[in-house]
Amino acid sequence: MSQSHRIAGGQIDRSTTLRFSFDGASYAGHPGDTLASALLANGVRLMGRSFKYHRPRGPLSAGSEEPNALVHLRSGARQEPNTRATVAELFDGLTATSQNAWPSLRFDAMAINDRLSSFFTAGFYYKTFMWPAAFWEKVYEPIIRRAAGLGALTREDDPDSYDKAFAHCDLLVIGAGPAGLMAALTAGRAGVRVILADEDFRMGGRLNAEVLTIGGQAGGDWAAGVVAELASLPNVRLMARTTVVGAFDAGIYAAVERVSDHLPVPLPGKPRQTLWRIYSKRAIVAAGATERPIAFENNDRPGIMLAGALRAYANRWGVAVGDRVAIFTNNDDGLRSAADLTAKGVQVVAVIDSRTDGPLLPGIRHLRGAQVIDSTGRLGLSGITVRLATGQTETIACTALGVSGGWNPNINIHSHHRARPEWRADIAAFVPGQGGPAGLIAAGAAAGHLSTYGALAGGHVQALAVLESLGITATAGDLPKAEDAPLNLSPLWHVPHGKGRAWIDQQNDVTVKDVKLAQQENFTSVEHLKRYTTLGMATDQGKTGNVIGIAVMAELTGRAIPETGTTIYRPPYTPVAMGALAGRSRGKEFKPFRLTPSHKWASEQGAIFVEVGNWLRTQWVPKPGETTWRESVDREVLATRRSVGICDVTTLGKIDIQGTDAAAFLDKVYCNTFSTLAVGKCRYGLMLREDGMVFDDGTTARLAEHEYVMTTTTANAVTVFRHLEYCRQVLWPDMDVQIISTTEAWAQYSVAGPNARKLLEKVVDQDISDAAFPYMGAGSVTLGGLRGRLFRISFSGELAYEVAVPARYGDALMRRLMAAGAEFDAVVYGTEALGVMRIEKGHVAGGELNGQSSALNMGLGKMVSKKKDSIGMVLSQREGMTRADGYRLVGVKPADPKGVLQAGSHFLEVGAPVELASDGGWLTSKVYSPHLGCDIALGYLKAGDQKIGRRMRAVNFLTGTDTLVDIVSPHFFDPDGERFRG
């Protein structure tokens, strides 16, 4: 077949031929075609199978409202499901395949569903598949999902990239039809910043699909002229192929720009799509209107489409969908299709006008007061049956039928903030109501002005109103001449005839019968109607079907349509690829990395990194010959305790706190006291939340009378800083306190072990003997002349220091420490070894700082000073928080040294039944201690301080373990602290 249905005219470039394939067959088309127009030009009407009944379907529309012609576009990893053929721009080499059909589109085995339709009525899945319940998820759902569905995912990674961007304007105009163009022109000429976004690749909207003239020019030519003028204005941004998909708060709109969808593959570096966030002061929605069909028996055959689409294919794309065409209308606009097609030389066999007084077109057979009641043709329309005004029926052979039941203004965006639309009886349609998004107004057909002149005037007037609201005076201009005919619609929603099925929502296979069933079963609210029948769901959001469904329900219940109501549209207006929502945040770039200043050095050592927040921290550093992580970690622990180890602690949060009230401020945010801390010393601090639970911990050093530096856990660095800002700005705004994060400014290393001082003495210029720099000393030092900071603190329980230099010298300091430590066999240790040593010392960390534990739970109850007020102090003294049988931190060892402990295990008394009532607490963190030669752990145990020495069970259902354990002091190693004071 070579474009057998192509006729003269249209906005396609016939000088270039594009090759494409559908279901393996090759076809030709031209630039300017959509996949649907090109297939129709080649005589292909059958493009898909329906959702539930697998009925053969062709395009109903020529735009984004399309419910039927959904295909898999492209192949391989780029294959995209549920692509509307009516808006897929044709490119050379395009491949598309049909979906929801097996083994082929023409012979679909699942079409048996159509024969069994009486079993698949509305709500069938609520009534069947009920027993047994165990089958719901594992048997019934997979079967239903396989039988009923749309496109399939490839399960391959999308090879293309997506982008996000921000745009700003005074006025966003949504839609570039006559109203949108006029609005953009009016505002653009007045000099305000305008963004004009349109989902089509060619701006002009319906003007491209009509032969109507504007000011004596063809509508399409007028549109092209306006677009050219807008393009010349520096204050106007034209965004074609851009769908505004949602209205959000404060004039913010989301829009998807299909940057590369019209190309076989994106150009190098270019995204496939860009998700724009458009910040506007005002917006005009000029999204036009969508034609709606009339429901009659078998009204879903390929070849039956909206009358406006039928003439759009002829006028814009030079395609005659059929050689014998009939029109079924209840309004004057439908007659345009008959006139346009006749002018194009297409045979119009009849106009079936449900009105008795519709105008007559010369040379065309009119059947007034008649209705189409049925159609024939298995895989495509071959004829229709018409009930004449006399009551007699007549069959008419035809291969295309254009149906017009009127036009629905596109109120979607307007109702994104739950604005209820209003009913306008003269056009029998909903128009935007009150309470839409602030700053958004509708113009043109979207506001219910369905004539060309009405659209032009609406766009102009609304733009003037916007300008006035922005404080700009602009005078009304002369509008070009254009048609201004009324629709003359006489409502007809469905043709009452026979017992067959008449489709309302073609995408979801919802028929008039389904609505009747819903009504019979008392699902009469529109919201219930939607859920019970699936009317208006899925990719098209019921753009062609919703109003008919509501009208049929109104008819059945005897209510008026506005009383029956309408469901609310939600974003997105048309489907959005997940990739566009993700933008650049995917794979390795899902979130930013944070690297410490000595990351390069650690990489050179072959360090294994672990993600902690966004940081990459050294977890351990394997040495040659080590085959398991445990070997490396054991070595790091033993070497540190034996001589000296170095650990990168840059990631701990550091907050500079200054001001004359800094000391008083710290006394309020920490539960223990810092105002008494001497300059040049540091102290462990515990921070509570208002509810008395522990929030974070760390050491804070006093560098000067009014200057402290606080450290936080790595995980809470940001939340603690935010908390302090809140305290400073909101709770105590009169305090003289200034804070700023210095986490990244300093590279900081822990040097721990019996030889830590000896090592540092080679690096630090000052005297750091125990006398000169005692335990918990802190202050500025120099290292070979370089400014630095030194803190004598220990998390490992060893004689330990933390030494810091400006981040740019972190790499050099690490190398210098390792060189200085060579004579002591210094090792680098990572977070795993750190974890082993802190548990050996009984220090709390992530597993214990779980947001549900108090200082008392942690064995730190005495740290909560009662002599002063601090955040959380009062509530930490609540009765339930201080009970003697509450959780207490304990140490845990397996009764058998070879026993294995599991974090998350629950403690039970030996002999107690394994049930919730016996639960005594849980094991929070566990490691293997190379010093003790067995697993050791920390845990929260009820009245744990009274149970030291008791033997209990640690039961873990997840790992299926049940281990006898001994409850011991959490201080496994050097309980008297002789080492770190050394």
Add this chain to the structure above:
Amino acid sequence: MADAWKSLTALGHDTARTVTVGPYRITERDDVALASVALRRGQDQAFAAAAAKAGVPLPPPLQSASGTPYGAFWVTPDMWFVTAPFASHEDIVAHLKPVFGAAASITEQTDAWVCFDLSGPALTAWMERLCNVDLAVVPDGYATRTMMDHLGVYLLKQGADAVRLFGPRSSAQSLLHALEVAAASLA
């Protein structure tokens, strides 16, 4: 200071480099010393007088000011980031503390940030892919805090085709990657 100490730039190089993507240039600047200078309560007059005497500009909100040796941009109520040449002011706090005395809280910020100078045509088109700053409209000297690919950055407009960014140093590579990808989509 301490010649024997070898430094690495935020991107991990020995010296700062320029990355070019089509007409767009991203230059790492490791020669800018930075300190936060915050007004202490009730010290307004002494603070302003000290700044004026030492030539430390104190621009109003959303603005930056340049000068020799000190430049500055506003970051939050009563706080500025003050810049100076790294070569002469590496220990910038040591320079500023005598100026402000007890009137200000001053904290070294030099190595907390990576500094990128961006240049090229149509910087607006580049920046709108990264942040919600209406670069076409804001004046030269504009300074703000914004987000780029989840990272909080300070953005200073230094001319129609020049922008300076201060981003978190530890994420310098991630920020550079975002800048490169956005530039590549335009180049």
